[in-house]
Amino acid sequence: MENIKGYHVAVVGATGAVGEKMLQTLERRDFPISKLTLLSSERSAGKKIIFKGEEHTVQVAKPESFEGVDVALFSAGGSVSKVLAPEAAKRGAIVVDNTSAFRMDPEVPLVVPEVNEADIHAHKGIIANPNCSTIQMVVALEPIRQAYGLKKVIVSTYQAVSGAGASAIREMKEQSQAVLNDEEFTPEILPCGSDKKHYQIAFNAVPQIDKFTDNGYTFEEMKMINETKKIMHAPDLQVAATCVRIPVEYGHSESVYIEIDKEGVTVEDLKNLLSDADGVILEDKPEEQLYPMAVTATGKLETFVGRIRKDLDNDKGFHMWIVSDNLLKGAAWNSVQIAERLVALNLLK
Ligand code: NAP
Numbered sequence: 001m002e003n004i005k006g007y008h009v010a011v012v013g014a015t016g017a018v019g020e021k022m023l024q025t026l027e028r029r030d031f032p033i034s035k036l037t038l039l040s041s042e043r044s045a046g047k048k049i050i051f052k053g054e055e056h057t058v059q060v061a062k063p064e065s066f067e068g069v070d071v072a073l074f075s076a077g078g079s080v081s082k083v084l085a086p087e088a089a090k091r092g093a094i095v096v097d098n099t100s101a102f103r104m105d106p107e108v109p110l111v112v113p114e115v116n117e118a119d120i121h122a123h124k125g126i127i128a129n130p131n132c133s134t135i136q137m138v139v140a141l142e143p144i145r146q147a148y149g150l151k152k153v154i155v156s157t158y159q160a161v162s163g164a165g166a167s168a169i170r171e172m173k174e175q176s177q178a179v180l181n182d183e184e185f186t187p188e189i190l191p192c193g194s195d196k197k198h199y200q201i202a203f204n205a206v207p208q209i210d211k212f213t214d215n216g217y218t219f220e221e222m223k224m225i226n227e228t229k230k231i232m233h234a235p236d237l238q239v240a241a242t243c244v245r246i247p248v249e250y251g252h253s254e255s256v257y258i259e260i261d262k263e264g265v266t267v268e269d270l271k272n273l274l275s276d277a278d279g280v281i282l283e284d285k286p287e288e289q290l291y292p293m294a295v296t297a298t299g300k301l302e303t304f305v306g307r308i309r310k311d312l313d314n315d316k317g318f319h320m321w322i323v324s325d326n327l328l329k330g331a332a333w334n335s336v337q338i339a340e341r342l343v344a345l346n347l348l349k
């Protein structure tokens with residue numbers, strides 16, 4: 001990125017799984033930074049982090065931390081954002097918030113730049129970054145919706161443990177080793193740290209991400225349903241989701257069934273559309289066994305789409321497989337991309 005002016009950037013949750021990727025992404029994109037403020041809880045205060053070869057000391061996040069900050073990237077959980085994001089905005093920072101705290105607030109734009117960049121202009125100091133599973137799905141589906149209309153989406157996810165934080169990655173690795181060594185272990189984090197029961201993730205597939213809501217869907221599933229409609233400005237779109245955790249470190253995969261509005265559309269039409277779509281890489285050559293996978297998407301910024309097939313009973317129905325690095329496009333990169341768009345649109349002071 002052209003270094004016209006440097007900005008004071010704060011990263012809240014800098015020591016977490018997402019925060020670490022935020023810093024790597026700011027460095028990778030050469031985001032113009034004049035000052036970097038790294039914030040965490042008291043647990044990590046004082047920790048040293050190297051950014052672009054320079055040592056930075058992590059500080060406790062508090063309202064005064066945001067004096068003079070231009071853009072604040074938050075990923076320290078919803079309760080931290082609820083308290084500190086308005087404090088940052090009050091002090092003139094533009095907040096890009098990675099938590100669910102403000103996503104469904106009608107006053108807060110929920111942005112995936114490839115889909116609804118224009119919504120950024122409506123911000124009042126806080127811009128929400130959607131849930132990781134939602135982001136990769138809307139990047140792949142919006143070009144289809146634009147071209148052929150979209151009536152229904154049914155998605156099943158296969159989500160990496162890194163989505164549940166650094167402690168969940170540790171739990172999967174230690175548990176896998178214990179299973180291989182025939183040793184005992186006690187699950188403590190997954191499927192959901194704050195829920196009553198914990199289950200083995202190693203060599204397993206767990207159909208619960210986040211807690212259950214009263215309607216039988218989990219919060220993760222309801223996030224996918226509600227956020228997709230908000231980002232696409234499509235309140236009448238029919239969306240159903242089943243979210244599953246699998247023992248993969250990075251990269252969420254999704255099996256997606258869609259029904260479009262137009263008749264007679266072919267698989268070739270969808271492939272042509274997606275091969276030109278912003279932020280999408282088409283990996284779809286069954287004859288060469290080419291399709292997206294979590295391990296090949298890891299570390300990449302794009303969303304990968306493959307296995308596109310027409311439904312055998314419904315002319316307007318299609319199936320596809322969508323994969324992306326959940327901590328990059330699903331979190332850190334989407335946030336840094338929003339910050340880049342703020343610069344490009346001249347919205348940062
Ligand atoms: P993590 O690895 O557990 O890291 C949590 C981070 O938050 C750490 O830096 C931690 O600091 C900091 N933190 C915790 N309590 C704090 C407090 N009271 N004040 C200031 N900082 C505090 O979790 P993660 O995977 O990075 O996820 C963090 C959050 O990002 C999640 O809760 C979620 O809201 C959001 N997230 C969003 C997506 C998405 O789909 N877009 C995906 C994953 C996560 P210490 O080192 O001091 O503990």
Ligand code: 3JN
Binds near residue numbers: 098099100160209
């Ligand atoms: O589990 C995943 O793969 C994604 C998790 C996201 C997450 C985890 C804890 C709290 C979120 C989120 O971004 O929706 C939150 C939250 O902020 O609600």
